[in-house]
Amino acid sequence: MREVVPWSFTLALVGREVVMIVVLAVLRRYGQGPLPVHYLGKTATFILLMAFPMLLLAKASAGAAGWAYPSGWALAWWGLALYWAAAVLYVAQAVGVVRTLRRSVPA
Numbered sequence: 001m002r003e004v005v006p007w008s009f010t011l012a013l014v015g016r017e018v019v020m021i022v023v024l025a026v027l028r029r030y031g032q033g034p035l036p037v038h039y040l041g042k043t044a045t046f047i048l049l050m051a052f053p054m055l056l057l058a059k060a061s062a063g064a065a066g067w068a069y070p071s072g073w074a075l076a077w078w079g080l081a082l083y084w085a086a087a088v089l090y091v092a093q094a095v096g097v098v099r100t101l102r103r104s105v106p107a
Contacts, residue, residue, distance in 0.1 A: 004059050005052070005076075012080055013048075016087050023094045030101050035093050041086035047079035 024034055054072030058065040
């Protein structure tokens with residue numbers, strides 16, 4: 001399994017999750033719950049869930065490697081880009097929520 005996806009790709013996925021944990025911690029500090037789920041994040045997750053089995057198939061089957069490897073990596077990079085784009089949207093939403101809450105609290 002370690003040789004299917006490089007550590008740099010894995011760290012990019014985990015890094016996004018760390019960003020989202022920090023966003024949630026900030027929102028909780030202001031008494032808010034998680035942000036509503038965005039369609040972009042769901043799409044990114046779906047694409048990544050399609051990419052990883054294809055990469056595993058490419059590693060396991062030499063016959064499928066010719067089409068599964070490039071297809072799997074195309075999906076993986078597309079999914080990662082959308083995953084981070086969704087994170088940017090969530091951060092922007094969280095900043096908006098925090099700014100609104102700060103304005104509404106009397107000094």
